[in-house]
Amino acid sequence: MADEGVIFVGGGGEGYGLPQTLLLKYGNRHGLIAGATGTGKTVTLQVLAEGFSAAGVPVFLSDVKGDLSGLGASGSAAHKLHAPFMERAAKIGLDLQYRAFPVTFWDMFGEQGHPVRATVAEMGPLLLSRLLELTEPQEGVLNVAFRLADEEGLPLLDMKDLQALLVFIGENAEAISTRYGLVATASIGAIQRRLLVLENEGGAKLFGEPALDLADLMLVDGAGMGRINILAADRLMQSPRLYATFLLWLLSELFETLPEVGDPDKPKLVFFFDEAHLLFADAPKALVAKVEQVARLIRSKGVGVYFITQNPADVPENILGQLGNRVQHALRAFTAKDQKDLRMAAETYRPNPRFATEEAIREVGTGEAVTSFLENKGIPGMVERTLVRPPFSQLGPIDPALRAQLVVQSPVKGKYDTPVDRESAYEKLRARAEQAAREADAEQGRASAPQGGGSGPWGGSEDDGLTRARRYDGGRSGGGGAETERPSRSGTARSSTGRSDSIGTAFAKSFARQLGTKTGQAVVRGILGSLFRSR
Structure with a gap:
């Protein structure tokens, strides 16, 4: 052999x-x-x-x-x-x-x-855009997302990290557009829908x-x-x-x-x-x-x-x-067209005076081939008719x-069997939302909270917390990651003003303060956009 x-x-x-x-x-x-x-x-x-x-x-x-x-x-x-x-x-x-x-x-x-x-960060924006079949403007938004994640220290490991980051960008589109160029909400929605299709095809299993x-x-x-x-x-x-x-x-x-x-x-x-x-x-x-x-x-x-x-x-x-x-x-x-392709294939070989390459390619049977391997000094070998060994x-x-x-019996048995979900962009963005809610509470006081609602897991009323959770859940609970109005326990629609506005304002202010800061890591992306070194 x-x-x-x-x-x-x-x-x-x-x-x-x-x-x-x-x-x-x-x-x-x-x-x-x-x-x-x-x-x-x-x-x-x-x-x-x-x-x-x-x-x-x-x-x-x-x-x-x-x-x-x-x-x-x-x-x-x-x-x-x-x-x-x-x-x-x-x-x-x-x-x-x-x-x-x-x-x-x-x-x-x-x-x-x-x-x-593979992680989403390793895949990189170029290959991910190819995978999702994005248009040029949509690919631009995805590049903004990766750049923002790199600069703000938001690790993109799995699908929900990217989905949450896109929701975050949509909520802060004005501030982000000022720095990185226009970020259209329509493009964000289109990317989210393509991610949903990929998830339905089982592609989410690749990331993590x-x-x-x-x-x-x-x-x-x-x-x-x-x-x-x-x-x-x-x-x-x-x-x-x-x-x-x-x-x-x-x-x-x-x-x-x-x-x-x-x-x-x-x-x-x-x-x-x-x-x-x-x-x-x-x-x-x-x-x-x-x-x-x-x-x-x-x-x-x-x-x-x-x-x-x-x-x-x-x-x-x-x-x-x-x-x-x-x-x-x-x-x-x-x-x-087949005949043209056959002629072109034959012309790429170093000719053999014993036979016509084009005819040989057409005539060889199953398990036979015309072959050419590099010889000493890297010179292409003369084409030969060959019986491929069993x-x-x-x-x-x-x-x-x-x-x-x-x-x-594999030497890597057990190494990849159990998925690991460490802190990444999804968890960090959720923590920022909770912090924004606490800042809003400190400004307005508990007295301004809507009557009849308890404390939700995101620092607001339970309804408000659930709504923000749906945002950062990347649409996995339905809605494709977009914000939806939910009825309050009293049966009336939650107000779009008041405390929810103050939370959003605090969140935006918090983001504006952080925008432009670096995490101390120099992120380098390679030829095909994958992340391969940081310092």
Whole structure:
């Protein structure tokens, strides 16, 4: 699998070329696995993951169809494809010895693996705007929210923190607009509605603590094999924008966190981005440009990124040009556009005088490919027709009982199972509201409180406290976070003047005094907007 710094990918037989290997020292020069549905991309991904793991390189990949869980189990002679596998192994000169690989299962929903989370602050305004499909003015308001949270020491950890902050901004829009530019209440409402949609889709499970520790993705087992991190993505793919944004965030965090390593003998981590077309579909040019920048620079951090998609045309040209290691399975050319894409794909390879690349891409069968890997000095290898080697691990998904057993045996077992809800923006804003209520009480005295009402948990009458609680609950109790009039216990509407005005005035004054102060921390945001360092 890994012999003297190479990964054996496949070989030849009659009509095929020399054995094809991927040099580990160029494993961080990124790669592409492309081809039509059913041509063998998933098996190729499995083969490469096995090779990197055997070489001691940790791997992260997403399991879109559930097939890749088989990496955690050994292949078997009882499998229906054993005979064809043995025949191919003999043809390409491979000693086929079945074995399992060390795996760690992750699942955003916590059902098929360890929960995986990020904080809202780590996600950053750029990626969050992409996730919520915000317009440019709405994205501007979200940037104001993040800037305000950074400057005022309001940690944004989970969904309710962001929802509460948006309510706070709406209540103090005039003061905030004076400093940061116009903050339209309509934009705030639109963002809140998009957050509600995301919450209904289960996206709220992504945000919170304990957040993912990147070191847990870069583990090796006792035998020195790199652990293969498998993200369950079959359910996640029902929200493709959430899927793509999460993987982009993870890529960004790796870029911002890992140190420069220059040209290592082998990558520190290899990242497989399956269904890569989702990353670029309808993405704004600014985001694509930043992804291109990350792809260009992250290799110096020792991270190799491999895109898996049906057609190379799904990947922007500037990024495609950085993918040095390529496995191209068959492409179908039924339409004029298909034929054009096929020609363009063929033109990106260093030609081989023995065959026409375009014809080879059209003709290779399932499990076959045309390949090109970087050679010494980083020169693209001549394109070759290749029989991809059979996997050593199980082809297809493992049974749920074995999966549960592997989760229990994981080195991160118990670390992420229980959510943590520490003090953050939601609690701090609620405390400010309570303090404002106390200041109003001190100014007016208890005698000015409405008759018949007790003391509410927010320092006002019970009705007033409930109303403010609904505001800072981010709309989770209904109403989308907007203030609503509630009837008093006597059945009449609560007055919009009087004591409630004094609380609001005190709150606004308190905020005005704090606005512009710094918490002493210098907040730095990276290329894709994630927070990666503070002092």
